[in-house]
Amino acid sequence: xxxxxxxxxxxxxxxxxxxxDAATCAEIQKHIGxxxxxxxMVDTLRQTVTLCRGGxxxxxxxxxxxxxxxxxxxxxxxxxxxxxxx
Ligand SMILES: [Zn+2]
Numbered sequence: 001x002x003x004x005x006x007x008x009x010x011x012x013x014x015x016x017x018x019x020x021d022a023a024t025c026a027e028i029q030k031h032i033g034x035x036x037x038x039x040x041m042v043d044t045l046r047q048t049v050t051l052c053r054g055g056x057x058x059x060x061x062x063x064x065x066x067x068x069x070x071x072x073x074x075x076x077x078x079x080x081x082x083x084x085x086x
Contacts, residue, residue, distance in 0.1 A: 005031070005035060005037060005038055005075070005078070006027070006028075006031060007079065008028055008031075008038060008041075009072065009075060009076075011024060011028065012028075012041065012042060012045050013045070015028050015042070016042070016045055016046055016049045017049075028042075037071075037074075037075070040071065041071045041072075041075065044064070044067055044068050044071060045068070047064065048064065048068065051064075
């Protein structure tokens with residue numbers, strides 16, 4: 001679980017929207033195929049998108065919102081909490 005995680009945070013919305021370019025899209029799909037952290041984040045975002053497309057535009061359920069916040073915060077700390085080593 002120490003492999004590098006590309007910075008997908010900004011791309012994930014486009015990824016889930018299907019508006020991301022094919023190359024980046026394939027890259028993300030490949031990565032989440034073997035990265036639990038990113039897969040969980042994608043799953044969470046996908047649930048969010050599904051909920052929003054379900055015909056309702058209600059606020060996120062508190063639990064889902066908290067989970068998403070936690071994941072994004074963790075990713076942020078992971079990304080900026082240590083020096084770049086690429
Ligand atoms: Zn990852």
